[in-house]
Amino acid sequence: MSAVPNQAGSWSTLETPLSEPIMETLGLLGFDAMTPVQAGAIPLFMKNKDVVVEAVTGSGKTLAFVIPIIEKLTRREDPLKKHEIGALIITPTRELAQQIHSVFSTFIDDHPKKDQLTLGLFIGGTTTLAQDITTFNQSCPRILIGTPGRLEELLTRSQKIVNTKELEVLVMDEADRLLDMGFSQQLSRIIAQLPKQRRTGLFSATMTDAISELVRAGLRNPVRIVVKVEDLTSKGSVQRTPASLDINYIVCDPEQKLIQLVRLLQAELNDMEGARKFIVYFATCACVDYFYKLLKQIGDLKPFSLHSLHGQMDTKRRTATYTNFTQLPPAVPAVLLCTDVASRGLDIPDVDYVIQIDPPQDPKAFTHRCGRAARAGRKGKATVFLIRGREETYIEFLKLRKIPLERGYYRLEDGSVCDNVLKNDDAEDEKITTSEVEDASVAPFIATLRAIVKKDRDMHDRGMKAFVSWARAYSKHEASFIFRLKDVDLGRVATGYGLLKVQKCPN
Structure with missing residues (x-):
């Protein structure tokens, strides 16, 4: 060596x-x-x-x-x-x-x-x-x-x-x-x-x-x-992500993920020194297609240039998307929604922030996704959303693989944050370390999503397809001892997709 x-x-x-x-x-x-x-x-x-x-x-x-x-x-x-x-x-x-x-x-x-x-x-x-x-x-x-x-x-x-x-x-x-x-x-x-x-x-x-x-x-x-990258906080140990990259996780319920994404993007945009170029990862191609069309109709995201990229796109579209996103001036706020097609090798310049709506099926991909930010010594940030409950054990799972994460806060409508860590040991399940956040603005937000889906049959069909594809991908997770479909409230997941009913999912 x-x-x-x-x-x-x-x-x-x-x-x-x-x-x-x-x-x-x-x-x-x-x-x-x-x-x-x-x-x-x-x-x-x-x-x-x-x-x-x-x-x-x-x-x-x-x-x-x-x-x-x-x-x-x-x-x-x-x-x-x-x-x-x-x-x-x-x-x-x-x-x-x-x-x-x-x-x-x-x-x-x-x-x-x-x-x-x-x-x-x-x-x-x-x-x-x-x-x-x-x-x-x-x-x-x-x-x-x-x-x-x-x-x-x-x-x-x-x-x-x-x-x-x-x-x-x-x-x-x-x-x-x-x-x-x-x-x-x-x-x-x-x-x-x-x-x-x-x-x-x-x-x-x-x-x-x-x-x-x-x-x-x-x-x-x-x-x-x-x-290797030395972990500066604990000398001698080694981590698998760049030292210039700050990674955190936000724990919430399934129907709160999308509103947390929107608020995180808004918070960065309102910060003079905040991130401007984002990559947001979803589990499947169908999810990228659906949420790209859905998020384009969310008023709070109008300042952002939205793009989508996944492996089922034809080559010309993929190339055009990649070119358009990479050639945007650094100051233009832009979001690229994608699957793991963009988690490896692609050198997308000026990426400030990586957000994972869905943790990857392959744990190795977690590092590669986060690494789209903080390239060649640049500062960068990454956030992964985890569903309250069993998914929280993913943090220890990653730490064992030399990937250090800090806990992030749930973001509220007024721009403040909420520390939703359980203050005592009263949880029925020892895996649950997070209390539920009573967020009154989630219901109106979901109503907005449903209104978009209701008026367009194509959006409804895409939403159903995305939800089923997500469930299928979740059921095949490589860390299946953590990500178990039977532990997830599918009704709340479907609500987060803006769906009106739960589609029958694979076993």
Whole structure:
């Protein structure tokens, strides 16, 4: 295991100096110093070592492979020939591939040797394999970036037009998610097409047994780099979220979640130094669709630019949403409603606050969601809503996984807050540590939601679909000893959705 400095130095301290064009671009971007990931990985890549990097989200992993790839290809004695490629970057999602492509472009567009650094983005969805083959033939890219399915097709079903014999670097980004999403066979077939004399970088936020198998299959004596975050409040312990990120939880009843969301957004907007860019996570695609349409009609949220993003959207809509949200000026208050499609890898700039309406099915996703804020050392905040009762044990569950949370307060209509912790031990269930808040403004708020749903049959149908999809997702929660559908008052959940009746739910 390689020791990585806690305080990463300036780029000029690297043992192998970076080229002038790279240094100029870093200066223009304002990157004066390396992050620990970059300080650990770049020298090893430059010395022709394989690397396995485990680091918290938002730690600067992309530049840790973008810079060495550019340096290696521009320092080749023999330039690559027509169909030869020098680097291959595999990512789990199209959005992440597009993002990596844009980072490369930033360094390559004005590079004096950019003819040796042509890029190819191959992600499927909007193009056929035949179209991508034509594009490859015409542009002759040296650096391929893409998703496993399309890259595998390009390497195995295109009459071998892609020549991999001179490949210098293979990068698998978000490797744990590549495996979680079932791409192990495609990865194996891609690796089989590549020369053994190459450098491989495997980047991941978490290490699993499946990744260990992949390391054994695809890397040669790799150096493992682990970048951990010290918990400043208890020296010596380690946490899995950035130190610049404040995470809290708010406990309430199911029908109070949405009004708490609205009040939290309002409170930040009214604070001169409050958050302006928010990501709000829901359990399912149907929930995102429904609440996006519902919240757009809530008067208190008119100052916010609302956007929605999930995996069932077609590629063009997803790309348009991502572009629109990321290109908004930092001062414009905006909310992106999404599922876990945006919990990993996507570098959405200027995100100040992450709110989780529904805790994720996979506990590992909790860290990745929160990590959309506080990227690259920026300050950030995150809040998760928990239903009063058994869900409260989720806090201890997360603490055991090195994720520290503070308790947040229930927000009242007048802008004040209420500490709803039980003041004594009278609770019938020892899991319940929170008293019910008698909030008189919840009923009128629900009435407003119901009025919106009543006047539009499509909204009614979307609401029903969202509620059933939520219940189905809840019943399949990986932390099923905490999240048990039988412990939830489904009537109150349905009320929180603005529904008039409870749909029959799965067992």
